[in-house]
Amino acid sequence: MSKENVVLRVKRQDGPQSPARWEEFSVPRHAGANVLSVLMQVRENPVTASGQKTTPPAWDAACLEEVCGSCSMLVNGRARQACTALIETYSPNGEPITLEPFSKFPLVRDLVVDRSRMFESLKKVRAWIPIDGTYDLGPGPRMSQKTAEERYVMSTCMTCGCCLEVCPQVNTHSPFIGAAAISQARLFNAHPTGQLNESERLHALMEPGGVADCGKAGNCVQACPKEIPLTTSIAEMNREVTWKAVKDFFVRDSDDHEKKDAS
Amino acid sequence: MSEERYAVVGGGLAGLMAVIKLAESGKNVDVFSIVPVKRSHSVCAQGGINGAVNTKGEGDSPDIHMYDTLRGGDFLAEQPPVRGMCHAAPGIIYLLDRMGVPFSRTSEGLLDFRRFGGTLFNRTAFAGATTGQQLLYALDEQVRRYEAEGRVRKFEYWEYLGFIQDDEGACRGVVAMDLKTMEIQSFPAEAVCMATGGPGIVFGRSTNSIINTGAAASSCYQQGAWYGNPEMIQIHPTAIPGEDKLRLMSESLRGEGGRVWVPSDGRAGLPPKGQPWYFLEERYPKYKNLVPRDVGSREIFDVVRNMGLGVDGQDAVYLDLTHLSAEVHKKVEGVLDIYEKFMGQDPRKVPMKIYPAMHYSMGGLWVDYEANARHDILPDSPRQQATNIPGLYAAGEVDYQYHGSNRLGANSLISCIYAGRVVGPAMIAYAKSRPEKRAAAALPSTVAEGATARWRERFEQIRAMSGAENPYRLGRELGDLMSERCLIVKENSKLEDGLKKLDVISDRWKSCNVLDTGRTMNQAASFVNALWGMIELGKAIMKGSLLRDESRGAHFKPAFALPKPKTHKPTDDPEWMAKWKERNDKWLRTTLAKHTPSGPEISFEPIRSLAVEKPILAPEPRYYE
CATH class of the missing domain: 3.10.20.30 (Beta-grasp domain)
Known part of the structure; x- marks a missing residue:
């Protein structure tokens, strides 16, 4: 050498x-x-x-x-x-x-x-705020610096694919969506406006390949170059999805109730 | 659903904003990008986005923002678009806020603002130290929403080659190449917007991403689009030198209190030997470390090269944040992390070593504007952001508008988004004005096929290139030449010689070896084609530099610089003012480069918004106390 x-x-x-x-x-x-x-x-x-x-x-x-x-x-x-x-x-x-x-x-x-499946996953979890339009509609909702900081860390995800590459649940035989998209769902659910569409994202994560497919190996969080708390995101989305499933079971049209609550 | 289809080339802030405006109006859009749009160079912007929201009780206003911007660029920009941008800026920041950008907040939960160079106001909204990344992601998310609705088609890993030109000279769509399969196709469109960013890689190493070759803009220029102010290239004062890239250390580091210094050698007028000499603070007591970028870069150059005070005899000065609190360090964490990752030293504990680097092109494709007698930009005019080629538009760093001869920090993000917001409706208005020429339906198929065939032939020729020159090495030589001749200090004899050397590089390009004849992701073939465009653009930059015999903003020619005024304020020295006026009468003009096979043809054209009886702002001497 x-x-x-x-x-x-x-x-x-x-x-x-x-x-x-x-x-x-x-x-x-x-x-x-x-x-x-x-x-x-x-x-x-x-x-x-x-x-x-x-x-x-x-x-x-x-x-x-x-x-x-x-x-x-x-x-x-x-x-x-x-x-x-x-x-x-x-x-x-x-x-x-x-x-x-x-x-x-x-x-x-x-x-x-070809990492395009990661961008497709962002469509599945509806990783955006459905704004009314690009016109001057005044400022967004007020937010604490603490929330802004928590969201900022999640928002630094550059869709690089490290978390999928190291995940034992991600392979050619599995539809598992992976940590990045799950954490993006959490990012948008943590925004006051994004929250209005929370249930759409949770329903997406209930589907086959959703958050329940996580095997809790924890490799993702160690591989993430941006030190995004991916396992925390997965745990939180898991909890939310479970609650959502319970609500869906007992309350007919639970989404409609949420919309009314929000308005 | 409307059948109209528009094309946007480039998926950074300007391009994505254009896509959003078009899609929002119910139009179909094709967006072409050599990388997934989420990886565009806008991600590299660190410090923030300007908008005079005035939440700090400082009395800031959009008009002061406009004044700072025009004066910062030494009045070379057309004024109404700058005014339009500064007045739209607060609304744009609020729009981004609504899109969910995690901007930093005040204790009341409002947006926080920091101070940047060239102004005395806290006018810069920011999201950590990766504001560009956060803004790009917000626009990317909105575009993805339209993509999911089927309104937008993304062509990622597709490279723009040229525009389809009809017999009347109008642009009728684009020719692009799939970088994975090397397949070349035509895409008819009602109108095309270039949003392909700057030409950093023409300079070899810069703060730019390696995708910023300027080749797409050059291709437009070679097809007849005018290129404005090519010589106006911004050098950022603070970057980490590296083999592959000069990595930006954001102006926000100084905005948050970072200080620039070199150890004194104890000469007369300086602190005792070994003590820090804060030369910016001493020379500019009011603006201190936040002088505009051209001023800061030249001062660092002066202290290192002329005074020989570079740290350890190297091309470096200290940028020091060690005295700042952990809280402040956190605000700029993203930038400090980059330093630590590449230099292996913690900038929280050890002062950073930095040096100026090529950063941004104020110049770019010439674009039009239309304003009324009150200088208001007309929102539905097809002339906004239009190049001289009918149907071809430009927005973002690739256009020449907004920054004059020097851009202020945190004005790039706002100019990209503003131009993108303006260009969408302009393209729609253009298509509406010529219903008989609807691209897809009315374009003779031979025109599109002809354009495709020409580019396929061109790539067959490239694939057959088997000479001795390695294109990447030739690209490095081009970059070294451009960096040496066209950056901080320019001299005519060196520029004349540089032009000759560029002709030699052009000739040598013809003896390139393509290195790879494959048809799957042949990056070398793509680069050989781009390199030709880089050389052609390099000539425009070199020749514009040669012919503009004055110093203005980033363009600095000591042989033609005005003397130092005799009074503290230059306006108090009538003799100096006479010289200043004489200089402006001759040179306060837009450089226009037109491509010819034998090289660029350069003219200096009047600035239209200054030629009126009462301009928005009369030019005044640019000096910083």
């Missing part, structure tokens, strides 16, 4: 139907480098460590400061953003670093996967 170079082992696959292969790259090591800056070096000279010409690996990235959620991948098996994976941390003595695409999403190419 040398500290002069960074060695990346990249799992390559030209497309979903193509066979996977491993390629190793070795490029000069710079101070402060991260996995993406090294991938940038690789594409400036796409040659493997053994001198073989190859195509530049495909990877997703945009902001490079862990706020857009694009560059999620497995770095030495850990689900995270590649931009903040510092070479100094992963390879203090020149150890090779392994890069693989997320395994729980359809592969597009190399390190790029």
Whole structure:
């Protein structure tokens, strides 16, 4: 092992139907480098460590400061953003670093996967405030700084997919919606206006693949790069969904009652 | 359901707001974005959004916001749109509040506001230290609502290539490429809005996301759209230098009390050796660390390069928050976390090392406006945000309007959302004005097919490029050249030489190697195409810089700068005022770049809203005490 170079082992696959292969790259090591800056070096000279010409690996990235959620991948098996994976941390003595695409999403190419199911899930839980229009209708409801802060943390979710990647309940045989969307339901239910449509979101979470499918492994909260209290969100939504189911059972048109209460 | 279909290119704040306005009016919208819209560059905005809500008893008002904005940009912006924006700003902030943005609150539960550069008022609403992310998510959620209703179609991982142009020169839709399959298609539309952000990657490393190549704007420019004020590039005073990116350290750090300093070397007039020298506070006792960005950047450059006082001899000064309370640190946590993650030091305990970085383009696609005699923006005019190409609109950082020669902090988010709000109705008004030309129905299929065929051919040619140049390395060279010649200090001899070097880079582009001939997510082929656009845009920026022989806002040419006035206030020095007026008479004009195959053709056009008998605001010397 040398500290002069960074060695990346990249799992390559030209497309979903193509066979996977491993390629190793070795490029000069710079101070402060991260996995993406090294991938940038690789594409400036796409040659493997053994001198073989190859195509530049495909990877997703945009902001490079862990706020857009694009560059999620497995770095030495850990689900995270590649931009903040510092070479100094992963390879203090020149150890090779392994890069693989997320395994729980359809592969597009190399390190790029299709995470559109996460955006579809946001539709399912109706993760928005149904405003009346974009006209000047005055300020929104007053809110305590405490509520604003609690909502802010949940609202920093960048749909990066780490929580789904590490979840044992998320796999090709399961419809489990995953922690991100459940926490978004909580985010909107915690808003005074969003609360008016609370039951729509709770009903969505009662469906197959909803909150009851959580196996309580707790991996999501540890993997979340934004330290969102995902297990707290799941527990709270679980409770709410249970209450909702009880209410639905005993009170006919419980939604209508809620609407009247709110108006 | 209406059959009209509109196209919006780009899914940041401006694009999504345009989509919302169109969808809200019952129109169908296609939105194209090279990344899922939720990952657009707007997420990187940290500090906040300006609006003179005046909740702090300071006597702030939209007119003062307008004054700060126009003066901050040294009067290069057209005035009525700026006035429209500042007056709409409080309403826009309330709208975002209603959408559920988790803005910071006061003890009474109202929106909290902080202070930003170039103003003396607390005018900036914020959501933690990731305001841009929070605003983008709010608009993304509203768009998703329309998407679920079937009103909006999202084309994510699709790259804009060019617009469909009919025989009369009008824009009739877009040609775009699916980045996953490399398939190229045409999408007819009643009108098209470009909302593709800035050109940071033309400068190689900047505070911009790596998707901000400016290639889409460049493509419009190459198809005949005018590009305004290309040389007006903002340098943000405080960023962390990095190999891959210069990461922004928000102005809010100074708004919350952060201080900029270097250790003194003990020379005459400075504190004793080793003591902190707070040079911004000393040089600008009123605005202190919150001078406008161009001023701050130049002062840091001066202290480091001219005085040789950079920290440890490096290109760096300290931005110090160590004296602030844990509560204040929490308010800017998101920014401090970025510093800690990339630098491995806790900025709560150790002063940050920062340096100026390319940040924002005030210039962009030229857009029109229409106002009445009282300077009110006419909400239903098809001319708002319209480029010179009929049917082609622009909104957000990609347009040249609103910021003049220098943008104030926290004005970008408001300008994006305001322009998006204006452009939607303008596009509808345009389509309404020409019912006989309804895009989908009336567009001869040969026109759209021709546009598709041209782009398919172009990509076949790119896929066959097998020369010796690595496009990414060539892109890095372009960035180094642009950063060296067109940022903080500009010199004509270097700009002339830079233009020649750009011609060489253009030639070398032709010997690029595509590196990858595949048809699945071929990022290299896409980049080779974008790189050509970056070079063409680079030429407009370089030539605009060369020909504007003055200093104004972010554009700084020491050889042509006005001397220092003899009095404290420049307005008290008649000799200086005469020089200032002479300069304005010659240069207070919009730079217009028109593309030709042999390079940009530059002219300096009068600012229309200043050419009237009584402008909203007469230009005055821009100085900060």
